[in-house]
Amino acid sequence: MDQNDGFLKDIWYFAVHGREIKPGALVHKVIAGQPVLVGRTKAGDAFAIRDICPHRGVPLSAGKFVETDNQPTVQCPYHGWRFGTDGVCKHIPSLYEGQDMDPTKIAVTSYPLREQQGALWVFVPSDLRNPAQPTEEPPLMPGVGDRPARIYQKFDLTCHVDNAVIGLIDPAHGPFVHKNWFWRDESGMREKAKEFAPVKNGFVMVGHKPSANSKVYSLLGGDVKTEISFLIPGVRIEHITAGKHHVVGMTTVTPTGPEETEITQSFYSTNPVLNFLAPVFKPFMYHFLKQDADIANIMQEGLKFDPRLMLINESDIQGKWYFSMKAEWDRARAEGRPFKNPVPEKTVLRWRS
Ligand code: FES
Ligand SMILES: [Fe+2]
Incomplete structure (x- = not known):
């Protein structure tokens, strides 16, 4: 390729x-x-x-x-x-x-x-004949030590990785694509204001208490805080601290072909009760991912005609950041200098979801 x-x-x-x-x-x-x-x-x-x-x-x-x-x-x-x-x-x-x-x-x-x-x-590496060696390490899931994922689920999406990433960091599709009894729906939509900041190779939605309308979080109990980060090339890390315990959801998208992407959702936890119960959640995880896979497949029908697409303010700004990080990554490689994160220092984004 x-x-x-x-x-x-x-x-x-x-x-x-x-x-x-x-x-x-x-x-x-x-x-x-x-x-x-x-x-x-x-x-x-x-x-x-x-x-x-x-x-x-x-x-x-x-x-x-x-x-x-x-x-x-x-x-x-x-x-x-x-x-x-x-x-x-x-x-x-x-x-x-x-x-x-x-x-x-x-x-x-x-x-x-x-x-x-x-x-x-x-x-x-970009050059197979003269492959570059890594200058940094892959991301570590926070707070879980060297524990492996307790459960994980994989799906093949029929779209280019860029579309998969955009879907991953898109805050506005939830009430429509993930319309489930255990998650908020359209009638529960409300205005959100979240603070974002740059991190190494990505950005983070700064720690906040989860939306009161997400029923799933209430199962965790304790003083719950969640922080969601996104790193290039396509890693979303949702880090939840509940009391002294950590729960991490990692979603990775790995391009396998021009219009094929493998998405893997992995769940880590230090909470023994949650780890015991984790297999019970696997069907929900499957259900959630399948909804994303289904909409990606439907979208592909439209993308066949190569339409112009839009990224709007402010719900799609994370998507804009993704593309500017990609462009900067390539420029930095070409110029032989370190990556300079283009994500602004502090941004509050508002949207309804
Ligand atoms: S193709 Fe001849 S040894 Fe591999
Ligand atoms: Fe989704």
Whole structure:
């Protein structure tokens, strides 16, 4: 995929929850338009390499693990070339004794990978031949230590990641798309005024008491405060503190194709009661995400005709910030300087929802 795919590069993307990648697994993912093999050695180490054999293009994830000089290597199913978890070719079976060819001169891109709080993050470089290395770490969910997500739910949206992000930070669709008995509806709409501030690679809706018309929050009890942040390329973190406990909802959007986006909703909590009950909430989570997926699919019918779109004041300003952060990210890379967050120092946004 070319550079015009509209996907941010040289940045961390959420790939998958680590427990989906069992020891010995080789899993094919597409992340920001790039084919990536996410694997885990039998010893438990996760890694990510380009999922295309440089010989004839077979996805290496179709192969299997074999040992080469006591090291785990991935063997391509076509001619048996073997690649280390660092992407370097360690063995070409067709070479005869003394043949003048050094397999280790051949390599597939190795993607920096982090496994933290049970999640796997992959750093996607813009230049595969001369890949940039990360200068910062992927986001950490606040207050939950190294706990993994208690539950999570994944969905495929049929839209470009930009539209998925806009939906994620759009405060005005709730009463219409998420019309549920357990959430506010149109008749409960009221005027909101929220304060926003920039954070590293994003912005935050500064901590506030949740809207009294959100029935779900009342289940948490205690003195509840919630803070919602959004970080590029597409991570929304809702951090709720209730008494001494933390509850975090992470929603990530990862572009898998020009018109395909994987959305994952993950739920973390330090509250043992909530963790015990969490599986009960999973169907609600599914229901909520499905509503977003359904509207994305309907929207795609309109977007086929490439219409002009609008971002209005003030309910769509977060969307405007997203596009200006993206543009600044690309400019900063091109000019070889640090990202300078274009989100204004302090803004109060008003809307009805
Ligand atoms: S295509 Fe992979 S070894 Fe030939
Ligand atoms: Fe939504």
